[in-house]
Each structure stands twice: as C-alpha cells, then as structure tokens.
Amino acid sequence: MDALINQQAHELEAIKNEQTNQKNLLQKKSEELNSTRDLNSLMVLSMILFGGLIGYVVFLNIKRKQLNKTLATQNQKIEAQKTELSIKQSEILDSISYARKLQEAILPPRESLKQCFSWAQIYYQPKDIVAGDFYWFEQGGIHTVHIIKIVLILSTKIV
Helix, strand or coil, rough: CHHHHHHHHHHHHHHHHHHHHHHHHHHHHHHHHHHHHHHHHHHHHHHHHHHHHHHHHHHHHHHHHHHHHHHHHHHHHHHHHHHHHHHHHHHHHHHHHHEEEEEEEHHHCCHHHHCCCCCCCCCCCCCCCCCCCCCCCCCCCCCHHHHHHHHHHHHHCCC
C-alpha cells in the first residue's frame, strides 16, 4: 500500500509538474501572442501614419502645381500688359516727339525777333519734351510790332 500510495503520489507529482509546465508553456505562448498582436497593431498604426503622410505630401504637391499654374497665368497676363504698356508708351513718346518737332517748326526764328527787338531775350526751355507756352512773332507794320511787344511782355515767364 505504501508503495501504491508512493506511486500514486509520484504520478500525482508528475501530473502536477506536467500541468505546471503546460501552464508555463501556455503563459509563454499567450505572452508571445500578445507581443505579436502589439507588434502588428504598431505596424498597422505606422502604415496608417505613413500613408497619411504620403497623402498629405501628394495633396501639397497637387496644391503647389495648381498655384504654379495660377501664377503662370497671372505672369502671362502681366507680361501681355507690360508689352501693351510698352507699345502705348512708345506711341505716346513718338506723338510727343512729333509735337515737339511741330512746335519747333511753328516758332519763329530767334534772329528775326532780334532784328526787330535788339534787346529781346528768349528763354524757351520746355519742362519735358513739349512746352505749353510758345511765342509768336510776325514782322510787319508798326502796329503789329507794338501788339507783339505787349503779347511778349504778357507771355514772358521768369523761371
């Protein structure tokens, strides 16, 4: 009987050891499974974040291309306006230069004024290209000279 009890105790001890080993093994497998699950969750979260980052970069790139197209369109408009302004400026300057030539052609020669009025001094200096005032002189009779004298005195500017 003692041998039987010892044998059963020994078997019971073996079963207990077996159960403890299986418990330990089960606990290790459970920890490995939890570790693997945490690692998988971390990987999925990392992939989501990385995908979001890539999506954000793609979005910014698309937005940048749209802004570049808008800027290119605006630059083309500005260049067209600049060209148009340059053409208009050239036309205006040509017209003003032609007006200067006409004005110079209309003004009487200084020598003819000096012949009639030896004391006369003419200061004709346009501010830019064309002046708003101009003198006029026509040699004729005494009455004309006196009238022109008055006109010259009234239109003389002291600068």
